Amino acid sequence: MSAMPGPIEELHDLDPAQLHAQLPGWTTPKVIRGLVTRWPLVAAATRSAQAAVDHLKQFDHGTLPVTATTAPPEAQGRVFYNADMRGFNFRREQIPLKVVLDTLLKYAPAPALPSIYVASTTLDSFLPGFRQTNALELGVDDPLASIWIGNRSRIAAHQDVPDNLACVAAGRRRVTLFPPSQVGNLYIGPLDFTPAGQAVSLVDFAAPDLVRFPRFSAALAHAQVAELGPGDAVFIPSLWWHHMEGLEAFNVLVNYWWRPVPAWMDAPMNALMLSLLALRDLPPAQRAHWQAMFQHYVFQADEHTAAHIPEAVRGVLGPLDQAGADHLRGVLRRRLER
Known part of the structure; x- marks a missing residue:
């Protein structure tokens, strides 16, 4: 039997006004329950997906199309390579944000959904004013704030160089984390041909093939997992592997990336x-x-x-x-x- 992931350390009742005093010193993963429950977007999403969409539309730049990743229902939300790994199982399109939002609402009741995923879209460029209305003081220099919108999705385990604070604003997310030392047990794919810029684990977390990927059992013994609802946040330290799942027919996540190093340092x-x-x-x-x-x-x-x-x-x-x-x-x- 495979090892089961343990829980991510949780913080409760952290006053958002105190985040800036604590976040810069964190070096291990943390779930912060209820961190952004006061956001107007979270309040809207708690009422309905339509209310959340209406809140987002009021900030839509209107003239900048977003990049939407789409995949057929048989992908079951997994954004990944195709069968021979010479290509991918999705396509990308430039679409107005309001069309993406309306399409997500339209497909929400369907039993088998095509995957729609707007990834890493810069808030200040595409939703000007959103950050002022849904504010969070991090206490770090020049964070890059992005929004992620979609339906049910499975994003293969990958790592980012910056530190990351990811806040669930609508829907539910499951995040599975692995320390950087597990690189050899996660069966990472090509470094220079990737689905979204970062090398990813080739293991399907929904159905791990332990014959092909036997060391994945060892990785699970080091894994940490949490399910996040609207208002919850997770801190993912630099280079921690993270597998992200959108669990609802409508999900919104806002995240902040930063590197606590001089700007002149190279990648x-x-x-x-x-x-x-x-x-x-x-x-x-x-x-x-x-x-x-x-x-x-x-x-x-x-x-x-x-x-x-x-x-x-x-x-x-x-x-x-x-x-x-x-x-x-x-x-x-x-x-x-x-």
Whole structure:
């Protein structure tokens, strides 16, 4: 019998006004029950899906179509690859938001729904004024706020580099989390050909094939799960794998991404991709040597790493700032163009 996920740690009765004092220090997943129950959108959704749609429509930019992902009923909400993994089981269309919302209401009573999923749509661009009416003070610098709208959906386990606070505004969601260390047990697909930009687990969580993916049982032993209703939120730390399910015929989620690092820092995935090109296929002894180099200069770097070099000539080994990052990018570009 497969291991069962444990619960995500829960916080109750957290005053939203106190979130900004606590959120920046969190490093492990948390469910915050009732965090945004005072949002007008949540109040509307509690009355009906129609009321929630009416609330969203009042902020619709009107001239910017959203990107809607659609899939046939037989996909059963799973946004994924097609059978041979050379393509996908969905298509994307540019559609006015009000058409998406009306279509979701139209299909809601149907027993077998085509999947409709508007993912990661920037609030300030597409729903100007929404954030002011449905406000939340996070206490972090420059969060990117997005909205996700759809019917029943299953989004394969994936990870994001930023920290993430996801708030359920309508419907219900089930979130299953895995620590970053479970990468080897989740059977991650291609890094450079993905359904939505991030590499995803190939395991179907609704029917895991433990013959093909036997280590997934070990991943489940480390999993954490929670079901969220309107007003609930979940904090997903950077790089935690998360499988997201929309459980109702109408679901709305608002999330905030942020990275508590200087803006000049590059995307870590770029370093991984370059490492695949430069290191992975070296002879084992040479890989071991480079592992020691990375440990010394990156993963265990401290104030002693370059202390023996005069400060004025430490170059890329000195403290980085915007100017230093620009210089380092220039060095990399020249090296890659050789």
